[in-house]
Amino acid sequence: MSITRLFIFRPVATLLLTLALVLLGALGYRLLPVAPLPTVDFPTIMVSADLPGASPETMAATVATPLERALGQIAGITEMTSESSQGSTNIILQFALDRDINGAARDVQAAINAARSLLPSSMPSLPTYQKANPSDAPVLMMALSSTTRTNAELYDLADSKIKQKIAQVTGVGDVSLRGSALPAVRIDLQPQLLSQFGVSLDSVREAVANSTTNLPKGMLQGKSQSWMVDGNGQLDQASQYRNLVISYSNGRAIHLSDVAHVYDAVEDNYSAGFYNGSPSVTIGVTRSAGANMLETIDGIKAQLPLIEKDLPADVKLTIVVDRSPNVRASLYETEETLLIAMLLVIAVVFVFLRDIRALVIPALALPVSLIGTCAVMYLCGYSLDNLSLMALIIATGFVVDDAIVVLENITRYIEEGLSPVRASIKGAQEVSFTVLSMTLSLVAVFIPILLMGSIVGRLFREFAVTLTASLIISMLVSLSLTPMLCSRLLKRKPAVTRRPHPLYQWIENGLNRLLAAYAAALGWVMRHQRLTMFSLLLTVILNIFLYSVVQKGFFPNQDTGLLMGMMRADQNISFQAMEPKVKAYAAMIEQDPAVDGVMSSMGSGAFGSRNTAMFFVHLKDFDQRDANASQVANRLSGKTQSVPGVELFLMAAQDLHIGGRSANASYQYSLQADDLDTLRIWTPKVKAALEQIPLLTSIDSDSQTGGQEVMINIDRDRATRLGVDVQMLDDMLNNAFSQRQVATLYKTLNQYHVVMSLSPEWTRDPDTLNKLFVVNDSGDRIPLSAFATISGSNAPLSVNHQGQSATSTIAFNLQDGVSLEQAQAAVKTAMAKIGLPDTIQAGFAGTAQAFSELSASMPWLILAALAAVYIVLGMLYESYIHPLTILSTLPSAGVGALLLMLLTGTELTVIALIGILLLIGIVKKNAIMMIDFALAAERKQGMTPQQAITQACLMRFRPIMMTTLAAFFGALPLALGSGGDADLRSPLGLAIAGGLALSQLLTLFTTPVVYLYLDRVSRATRNQWQRLRHAE
Structure with missing residues (x-):
């Protein structure tokens, strides 16, 4: 007995099995997470290290290089890039797609520990790492703003009261804050007063550090009672530090307020954020791997009323970027397309069959196969996204094929005079091999994709498995449910018909x-x-x-309805001059009819370079604007006469981002060399060559080598005679200009710092260095000018590495109507003309590199x-x-x-x-x-x-x-x-x-x-x- 005959003679069992498949599929559909694209985890870890006050070159040499040597020995690393800027280094490690991210994280921690002895002893803390996924764009961005409060107060509220509550929502992966830093007690020292009272910078630091402690003090145990021991060893307000005795002069106590301005302010004076012109802190939320984007966003929104109740009345929390409407609209459009496809397919079948009874059979086989596929998707851990829904749409034309082939053959035998049951048995058996051949040969198409280990294989594995599942289910339905329904629903046509x-x-x-x-x-x-x-x-x-x-x-x-990018000003611009330009450019962007809101942040919380500011531009809904996201980005990018001296680089945020490096445009061309001087010569030449290509736009280089630097040239013989060593000089400069954290304040909700530096008016001119002095071991005050001279030079604002080689990246976008293939061909031609030396390795990076591999x-x-x-x-x-x-x-x-x-x-x-x-x-x-x-x-x-x-x-x-x-x-x-x-x-x-x-x-x-x-x-x-x- 053939398996088809079994189903024909067991109609109840066949219907119940079909019903079970439909119920499982419906349950799987309800449980499927929702996302724009399939979850493709790029195992990526970002290592961060801080050394306040260190130049980019110092960070690259003393922090990045030792870490890179240790991290480079980890198995499975496909790309290691680093960016060293003023006081900070970020190293991005990208691993092979099959590398377990948790095992990689353990190896990274071990490498950091191994490099610990090679790192500067003055680092305030060891390097930290966090898992990241470069393909994850923020799903929700909020602005915490106020017209009456400072950025530091807003940052404290966000860090202490908002961040933790949002992080606890199911599906949230990371919550980041931009636009300021935590509050701090600031100590702004006056060099002339320090000189007058004979107090060194280091003695002030030691006095402040020793004045506040919060160590355990134990307990007292009596015969019947016990007491906890505590004290007021911690000072946590600026007013408590002002009367702190830091030294004595001629028997008189010198208080901190005698030589410094002490006040409550912010840890980092060189960071700020704005929303609609008001001070703000940007709160960005990314989802965890595999989380349902819509449920995650809905869960955060459900918490917002409770969060807002705890906020002061003059503080406003605004959702600026919300991906859920766009994702819902996209999924709705795709589901609508699926419904239209189903109706069109059924209409085609009706045109050929013109029989309602016969039409019911493929019309049932179609939803059964598609709904049953959802059960397989759930068991495989897939999501309901654009690609999986596209697979279901395409499947509508495939899954009905098997039913059509079986139905048409059975109908032919009924027309020849066989009974419906006999016709169903004979017709289904006759084409069973045909159905099997069509299905298996179509499934075979996806075998190469399923075996691919590249990004293409990972991205389309869900598509391939979803479509394969629907085809196999369709084949089984066509050989079970379809012949059974044919035997029951189809009738012999009478000899005389109307x-x-x-x-x-x-x-x-x-x-x-x-x-x-x-x-x-x-x-x-x-x-x-x-x-x-x-x-x-x-x-x-x-x-x-x-x-x-x-x-x-x-x-x-x-x-995606979101633009991301960076505004860049002159390399030597000050923070004070940068702020009004950021506000002016944000106001100009807000005037664009396609823009819904603009958030900006600058300084340490943005890209790290002092002449850059980060922009997030949220667009109106697609049907409410006159252009797509890329077109809006192109018309807003570039230079403008209304805000002179700056240039804006914007690009449409994508759900798929390849490569660990960040850039100001969608595609990158990278140069690598063993020394930085070679890159300084050739990077401008390559950038100039690309600017001559009419197919490209928004061309930008991450190489910024025109920053001004004050070089202190030490006469070591004279310094030795005066009893001064280099360490004393470094400590003095660190205390003066690095916003040095000299003490930690422990409070209920957070930890804060005491930050010491020279008063801002003394940091605006290099001549200030001539007014500083070093105290030698004998207690003598030695002016800096007595053993050193000061000169000016150029220095990079950031130093980038790939592997352990110096690297620079030129980023570019494409003009409308230009393909990536055309752009790559033009770039290759331009590079052949300028003739790069053999000491430079050049090639495409990121998405452009992935395209080259795909081609x-x-x-x-x-x-x-x-x-x-x-x-x-x-x-x-x-x-x-x-x-x-x-x-x-x-x-x-x-x-x-x-x-x-x-x-x-x-x-x-x-x-x-x-x-x-x-x-x-x-x-x-x-x-x-x-x-x-x-x-x-x-x-x-x-x-x-x-x-x-x-x-x-x-x-x-x-x-x-x-x-x-x-x-x-x-x-x-x-x-x-x-x-x-x-x-x-x-x-x-x-x-x-x-x-x-x-x-x-x-x-x-x-x-x-x-x-x-x-x-x-x-x-x-x-x-x-x-x-x-x-x-x-």
């Missing part, structure tokens, strides 16, 4: 005329087989030509898919020849896909590549249906090959038309979609629709001719083999 509806008759007449026209055309083709084979060869040549001329890219730009592997990926399909078909047919006949349908599909993409100006990205790979599995269905019936006719009815293939073409014409049109209309809504993420979905739909349209027209004629040619080759080979054997 007159059909005029519309039905018109459709039937049209289909009959179409079949007759096809039969006539097929006869002509059979008489001109050489011309047909020539046309097939022509399509192969056209594929190669079109592939070479179609524009190529990596991943379609998304419109090199794209032909091999297509060939691997072809090989996988050939192997599967060869095993199924036990033949070397028949798989070639089936695969001969592919060239026309490739021409159709590439030609439509060329006509519509669509780039061949990874999304379109998946569509072309799918075509390999789709269009061969036509050939499979023809060949299966032709082989059966030869074997059972004794027909000649030409008679068999001709009859197969005519008999399978209707199911071929039905399955092709179902797949075509399933992809059509994707190709014609609109909305913010339409650019993400349309390449897939265009590739499939174009390939199906042309392949349907050509393969109906080329397949039977190829079948006959290869049959003659096969027969000739067998005859030759037999003659050789007889000759032996």
